[in-house]
Amino acid sequence: MHINVLTLFPQMVEDALSYGVIGKAIEQGLVTVKCINPRDFAENKHQRVDDKPFGGGPGMVMMYDPLFRALRSIGQTAETGPVLCMSPQGDTLCQHHCNEWAQLPQITLVCGRYEGIDQRFIEAHVDQEISIGDYVISGGEMAACVVIDATIRQLAGVLGDSESAETDSFMTGQLGMPQYTRSELLGQSGVPAVLLSGHHQAIDSWRQEQAKQLTQHRRPDLLEGTSEGH
Ligand SMILES: C[S@@+](CC[C@H](N)C(=O)[O-])C[C@H]1O[C@@H](n2cnc3c(N)ncnc32)[C@H](O)[C@@H]1O
Missing domain, CATH: 3.40.1280.10 (SPOUT methyltransferase, trefoil knot domain)
Incomplete structure (x- = not known):
């Protein structure tokens, strides 16, 4: 391009x-x-x-x-x-x-x-x-x-992990999900247990549900398809 x-x-x-x-x-x-x-x-x-x-x-x-x-x-x-x-x-x-x-x-x-x-x-x-x-x-x-x-960001090969754009906010008509990572100061405190469970299917469902709830709460217009972007 x-x-x-x-x-x-x-x-x-x-x-x-x-x-x-x-x-x-x-x-x-x-x-x-x-x-x-x-x-x-x-x-x-x-x-x-x-x-x-x-x-x-x-x-x-x-x-x-x-x-x-x-x-x-x-x-x-x-x-x-x-x-x-x-x-x-x-x-x-x-x-x-x-x-x-x-x-x-x-x-x-x-x-x-x-x-x-x-x-x-x-x-x-x-x-x-x-x-x-x-x-x-x-x-x-x-x-x-x-x-x-x-x-x-949308061009093929630009993002290292090819999935990372797909789960971005707005790509699937909803907001993205919360993310957590290692902290020496906080340890694992406050990290939802499912993310530490190693069960990929459970993790995927939790993430999808979080994204849906966040969108319902903050941007219901996206779910109703009434935002300017749809
Ligand atoms: C100071 S602004 C001019 C604003 C103009 N007098 C008006 O009231 O619409 C100078 C330039 O900044 C850019 N600009 C300012 N705000 C923008 C916005 N919200 N989105 C995109 N471009 C913007 C535009 O290219 C614009 O021509």
Whole structure:
């Protein structure tokens, strides 16, 4: 899979994706990530990428031209995969989005800054606006990294234990289960006895029941299939 990221802060994205399983997946070539800086495509004297909003108001807006040229430079077309723009005004990111994107050969993410992006770029070149939640952060880079991480996790060979994504929260329409491990300070105190029993079938049933109860208690919408992700 190949992921393009249009960003004014490529280093921020590259650094964030250099850790853990995601860093390893990139190193191993299971996925390639290319950052394109719209500033490199600003043809004006001071390489400006932002300007005052028409109609007045606070802040600056990312200009159409550098973004368009950056997108054109990577040969983006409808056939090469969707263009996703990070925006608090977009559809709320869900696991099912990432599962679908992980099936594609390429996606392109656009990171906004300032007060956002000229609406004409969004209307002409963006397939879907994606929000990571009902709050505003200062730029699309961290949102893009959330999308990229959650998508790369779904690619074959990325997670060492092939089962570990299957039991993740949201993968089976419910939350994950509680986990316990060795502690010198606590010993086995507080660990449910079944997990120490060695009975794999009993352990599986206990885990499934725990996941179900937790979901019923915290996210009944997932069981009813009424959450945005379903
Ligand atoms: C300061 S925000 C602009 C917010 C915009 N003025 C608004 O009220 O909708 C700058 C950029 O950060 C990104 N961003 C901020 N919050 C986000 C969120 N919840 N999800 C995804 N991207 C977000 C977007 O790319 C946005 O263009």
